[in-house]
Amino acid sequence: MITIQSVSKAFRPSGGGPPNQVLEGVSLHVPASCLYGLIGPGASGKSVLLKMIVGLMKPDSGSITVDGVDVTQASELDLQKMRLKFGMLFQNNALFDHMTVGDNIAFPLRRLTDLGEDQIKDRVMERLAHVALTGFEGRLPAGLSGGQKKRVGVARATITRAPIVLYDEPAAGLDPVTSQKIFELLREEQRASGATVVMVSSDLDRLLTVTDRVGMMYRGRLIFDGTTHEAQTSEEPRVRQFVHGLTEGPL
Amino acid sequence: MIRVYSSPLATMAAQTTTPEKAAAPGALTTFLAALGGGFLSAAHTAGGMTILLVKILARLARLRLDGRELWKNLYKMAVKSLPIVVVTALFTGAIMVIQAATIVKRYGAEGLLGWGAGFGTLREIAPLLTALMISGRVGANNTAELGTMVVTEQLDALRVLAIDPIGFLIAPRFVAIVSTLFMMTLFADALALFGAAYTGQALLGVSPTTFFNGLTAGLLDFGDVANGLFKSFVFGLVMALASCHFGLATTGGAPGVGRAVNSTVVTSAAGIFVLDYLVSFAIGG
Ligand SMILES: Nc1ncnc2c1ncn2[C@@H]1O[C@H](COP(=O)(O)OP(=O)(O)OP(=O)(O)O)[C@@H](O)[C@H]1O
Ligand SMILES: [Mg+2]
Numbered sequence: 367m368i369t370i371q372s373v374s375k376a377f378r379p380s381g382g383g384p385p386n387q388v389l390e391g392v393s394l395h396v397p398a399s400c401l402y403g404l405i406g407p408g409a410s411g412k413s414v415l416l417k418m419i420v421g422l423m424k425p426d427s428g429s430i431t432v433d434g435v436d437v438t439q440a441s442e443l444d445l446q447k448m449r450l451k452f453g454m455l456f457q458n459n460a461l462f463d464h465m466t467v468g469d470n471i472a473f474p475l476r477r478l479t480d481l482g483e484d485q486i487k488d489r490v491m492e493r494l495a496h497v498a499l500t501g502f503e504g505r506l507p508a509g510l511s512g513g514q515k516k517r518v519g520v521a522r523a524t525i526t527r528a529p530i531v532l533y534d535e536p537a538a539g540l541d542p543v544t545s546q547k548i549f550e551l552l553r554e555e556q557r558a559s560g561a562t563v564v565m566v567s568s569d570l571d572r573l574l575t576v577t578d579r580v581g582m583m584y585r586g587r588l589i590f591d592g593t594t595h596e597a598q599t600s601e602e603p604r605v606r607q608f609v610h611g612l613t614e615g616p617l
Numbered sequence: 618m619i620r621v622y623s624s625p626l627a628t629m630a631a632q633t634t635t636p637e638k639a640a641a642p643g644a645l646t647t648f649l650a651a652l653g654g655g656f657l658s659a660a661h662t663a664g665g666m667t668i669l670l671v672k673i674l675a676r677l678a679r680l681r682l683d684g685r686e687l688w689k690n691l692y693k694m695a696v697k698s699l700p701i702v703v704v705t706a707l708f709t710g711a712i713m714v715i716q717a718a719t720i721v722k723r724y725g726a727e728g729l730l731g732w733g734a735g736f737g738t739l740r741e742i743a744p745l746l747t748a749l750m751i752s753g754r755v756g757a758n759n760t761a762e763l764g765t766m767v768v769t770e771q772l773d774a775l776r777v778l779a780i781d782p783i784g785f786l787i788a789p790r791f792v793a794i795v796s797t798l799f800m801m802t803l804f805a806d807a808l809a810l811f812g813a814a815y816t817g818q819a820l821l822g823v824s825p826t827t828f829f830n831g832l833t834a835g836l837l838d839f840g841d842v843a844n845g846l847f848k849s850f851v852f853g854l855v856m857a858l859a860s861c862h863f864g865l866a867t868t869g870g871a872p873g874v875g876r877a878v879n880s881t882v883v884t885s886a887a888g889i890f891v892l893d894y895l896v897s898f899a900i901g902g
Contacts, residue, residue: 380868417773420776420777422773422776422777442781446779446780446781447779449776449777449778449779450779452777454774454777456770456773456774458769458770460769460770460771460773460774461771461774462771462774463765463769463771473778474778477778477779477780478778478779
């Protein structure tokens with residue numbers, strides 16, 4: 367489980383100028399085995415918050431604990447140990463561009479487990495089939511479409527069956543049918559494994575069909591945190607407008 | 618009909634560019650500020666490279682270095698550099714002979730041709746030119762690769778997989794660059810002498826035997842070769858550190874990668890010349 371307490375972060379532009387306050391007093395609790403959806407308009411700090419949870423960025427103040435370990439204070443070595451629990455999909459996928467699709471997906475298993483090559487190959491094939499990319503294992507990421515890259519990213523993030531998984535836009539660039547399939551796949555696997563999942567997505571209609579809880583970010587602040595049903599029926603004007611995709615409203 | 622409209626992006630760009638300072642400060646102040654700024658950024662780079670060196674050495678001491686990455690990089694850096702090293706070295710040797718030709722002809726000092734061409738080549742020219750060539754090919758390429766990995770978050774992806782990027786990516790590349798330059802210098806030494814010997818024969822009619830006798834008659838010894846190789850080791854260190862440092866420090870997307878490569882090439886070349894001077898001074902040539 368993940369507990370975020372009054373986290374703030376400002377980026378200082380390299381050329382000088384006023385700091386960009388990206389997160390401001392964000393507090394948030396993701397219970398164990400919960401599928402948590404994080405929503406909000408562009409540049410509201412969702413990706414930055416995900417990176418802070420795995421310790422890739424440090425907040426200016428506040429604390430983030432994952433299973434009792436404060437990642438903002440942990441040493442690089444402790445962070446490495448803690449990250450064994452994580453799977454992560456980056457918004458831009460971050461595929462290793464000198465490796466084939468198959469090697470990209472197999473990489474976490476090769477590095478983090480003692481599985482033999484045969485078992486690894488089976489797992490990779492199974493993952494590829496799940497994201498409808500059977501036969502693509504020999505291709506290089508540079509030769510894939512945006513949606514295909516995204517699906518390779520999803521396959522890589524899920525292959526170790528990590529107990530905590532962070533997805534940044536798992537369905538961006540996918541057609542509605544594939545998108546729905548991916549959401550359902552991730553939900554099924556989360557249910558089966560009991561993993562704790564944080565999912566950022568702009569595809570609210572589909573995201574809200576799979577989440578347990580939802581948080582909404584707006585200009586660096588968490589303006590809503592509640593169950594999916596509460597989000598859908600919220601009377602908070604910004605939440606209401608965002609969740610229902612209305613053009614009239616405060617946003 | 619053409620519609621003129623102001624795009625939101627253009628408006629944003631206009632807003633973010635800082636307006637020109639109205640009152641220009643005095644020329645001297647500007648000059649001093651630029652000088653001070655230059656020193657600061659040089660100190661910053663040197664500091665960053667030193668910290669990186671300490672981190673790399675810590676990984677090497679604990680043998681936390683990925684063997685497969687090392688071999689992959691050695692192949693990519695050393696084997697693939699052979700063609701340009703061959704061309705550079707052969708022509709360097711030939712040029713040294715052409716330079717010596719007038720003196721050799723005037724005094725009939727055929728026996729000294731080997732020494733004349735070999736002395737400067739082994740101690741100075743071969744290590745220096747090889748370093749500059751390898752810096753342009755291997756150092757620049759390495760920065761571009763690392764920089765791209767940084768801006769596309771591949772380094773972050775490694776971190777999330779509990780992999781230490783210094784041990785996994787940087788240490789093998791560092792070792793590969795230093796050893797590539799060392800091996801290529803050794804190779805260039807041999808090729809340059811070969812090129813010199815055959816140019817001597819073609820141009821001056823000095824037989825290769827006479828050339829190599831002049832080379833080994835006692836005026837040159839292993840110390841001269843070792844001198845050049847020591848320099849190549851030092852050049853390799855500075856080049857590898859600059860290359861990895863600027864690659865890791867890349868920010869700002871694809872243009873940032875271009876800037877990082879630029880910094881690597883400039884810093885490596887400047888570092889190589891300065892260290893060449895210092896090492897030559899310290900070990901007497
Ligand atoms: N490495 C960085 N350096 C400086 N500023 C950054 C950095 N990363 C993010 N930001 C800034 O932080 C703010 C929030 O970015 P973030 O990527 O978290 O947005 P987001 O909510 O994920 O948006 P989107 O839905 O568009 O992905 C933005 O204003 C962005 O410019
Ligand atoms: Mg984002």
